[in-house]
Amino acid sequence: MRGRPLPRRSLLAGGASLGFLGAAPAFAAADPAAPAAGARHWVGGWAAALTPPARRGRSVHGFARRTLRLVVHLSVGGDRIRLRLSNLYGTRPLDLGAVTVARRRKGAATEPGTGRRVTFAGRRSATVPVGAEVVSDPVHLTVHADGDLVVSIHLPTATGPTTWHGGAKQTSYLSTRGDHTADESGSAFHRRLLSWFFLEGVDVATTDADRTVVAFGDSLTEGGAIPDNVNLRWPDVLARRLARAGRRGPGLSVVNAGIGGNRLLSDVGTGADGRIHLGVNAQARFARDVLQQTAVSDAIVLIGTNDLGAGAGVHRGARLTSGQVIAGLAALANRAHAAGIALHAGTIIPNALLHPARERMRAHVNHWIRSGGAFDSVVDFDAALRDPEAPRQLRPRYDSGDGVHPNTAGMHAMAQTVDLSVLGRAGTYLLPVTGSGASGGRRAPAPQPGQHSPG
Known part of the structure; x- marks a missing residue:
């Protein structure tokens, strides 16, 4: 049985007074559209x-x-x-x-x-x-x-x-x-x-879902080249698929933990415009952005293309190897499994900016993702998006124009690639909300074989 993760640290816990303390008239004390109390x-x-x-x-x-x-x-x-x-x-x-x-x-x-x-x-x-x-x-x-x-x-x-x-x-x-x-x-x-x-x-208290899926990665997950304000990132489309599937039983929510330019193994400074920070390495932020999310049962990781890009390395001057990328992904899988979370790995999609040697590294890493057995499932984004006539490139209809980032059609194809049947199987559950407060913790341990979730 997988272990229980440490709770997310917090300064003040939920579950205290719900009073609105003299709110302005526009701020009602209760929402008339609120459904009746339930599980x-x-x-x-x-x-x-x-x-x-x-x-x-x-x-x-x-x-x-x-x-x-x-x-x-x-x-x-x-x-x-x-x-x-x-x-x-x-x-x-x-x-x-x-x-x-x-x-x-x-x-x-x-x-x-x-x-x-x-x-x-x-x-x-x-x-x-x-x-x-x-x-x-x-x-x-x-x-x-x-x-x-x-x-x-x-x-x-x-x-x-x-x-x-x-x-x-x-x-x-x-x-x-x-x-x-x-x-x-x-x-x-x-x-x-x-x-x-x-x-x-x-966080949302709901009867429509009981677990959370985290989409973890770089700009391909954050949104990349899609327009602003359209909510068509692949995690957004996946959430809509899960919402429809959830009508037949307890559903899953989706949260997006992508950071544009992020790398698996090394920190990145600022972008060329000096404004958008590219974040600490995925290893360093994995606990905060995945393991400690509310009621997380699954994570889908898609990262590595920036590590393979020109000039990328574990540190300045280092020559990155495919073995290092593989070891980094394996480490994420081990950490997720130790926390009772299923980790699903996305294959790295074609990147027109990769030099031939780095393209060979991408192929090596993808082969390991597909065959290495480290993950609970494989989401073959590469197979879904690559051009059959030129497999080192994105299909033209999925290419935003930069050879790296999918357009909205590509994002839709990525979301469709996820097998919904493999999600939500991890043996964790969140305690039901009771009364007017919150459940006792961010995550609860998995029930032992033969036990049932309380509600």
């Missing part, structure tokens, strides 16, 4: 893999006396949510002056009557120490699968360098000065952002 589970509804700030730009300078309005797209619906906010890479304590959530109407505007105050151990505000995170109290709000949630965060003091996700592929907003968390019209939010700041995850 619910906390799952990951949305997540972002966070990185240190870039060398220049907004992520370095941070914010002061303004309100962020972050737009996120949920993979599952439910009647309660909770937020995870992080100061992992900050250099000073992060003051959260006020936080609200609401369903999105259009642009920066929220759906009238859906705004809710978020509390932290019963308080409207919180301070997150350097390197820590905070988990909110559960918030009663009906949210919908494949729908947008708006998270508004007032930052009353200078944040300094931020913890962020640079390549959101989603427009968020920044306000004029002041606390505009309760603004339904969105009129105070004049500046657009294409990054998420401080927000690490949104």
Whole structure:
């Protein structure tokens, strides 16, 4: 039997007071559309893999006396949510002056009557120490699968360098000065952002799913070359497939832990524009971005193309070998299995920028992924996307034009390649939500043979 993972560290745990503490009239005490109480589970509804700030730009300078309005797209619906906010890479304590959530109407505007105050151990505000995170109290709000949630965060003091996700592929907003968390019209939010700041995850209490699938990788998972605001990354399409399949039984949610430019074995600095940080290596972030996600039972890993790219290496001047990439992937499989999580490996897709020697390495790594037996299943993205007439290249109809990143049709093909029948078999479950609080932990141990899940 596989072991139980360590719980995600947090500053403040959910399950404290759910009161809204004198909220403005637009913030109702209960959602009239909320379904009747039933057996619910906390799952990951949305997540972002966070990185240190870039060398220049907004992520370095941070914010002061303004309100962020972050737009996120949920993979599952439910009647309660909770937020995870992080100061992992900050250099000073992060003051959260006020936080609200609401369903999105259009642009920066929220759906009238859906705004809710978020509390932290019963308080409207919180301070997150350097390197820590905070988990909110559960918030009663009906949210919908494949729908947008708006998270508004007032930052009353200078944040300094931020913890962020640079390549959101989603427009968020920044306000004029002041606390505009309760603004339904969105009129105070004049500046657009294409990054998420401080927000690490949104958990959903739902009867539609009981486990979470994490998509872990680089830009091919993050969104690559697809347009902004279309929510057509392959994990988005996979979530829709799972939602349809879930109607026949307990479903699965999907969260995206991709970082553009990320590597398996080495850290990467900033991109050519100096703004989008490419993150610490996948080995270093695997525990935070996969093992410690809420109710995770499965992860699909697709990474390695940036390690094979020109100039890539374990460290500057190193000559990377296919054996090192294989060892790195095997290490991820061992860590996932030790935590009771099934790991499904994606084959590395064609990359027009690879030199012939690196292309041979890609073929070697893919052969090992298919035949090595290290993973719970293989998702053959390479076979799905390569051109039969020129297997070192993407099919033209799937190529965004750069020879590296799939277009929206390619993303759809990637999602269709995942065998849904292999997902959700790992022997872990999340304790059901009871009463008005949360279950006791982020993950629960697998039942012993002959035992049954409590609900």
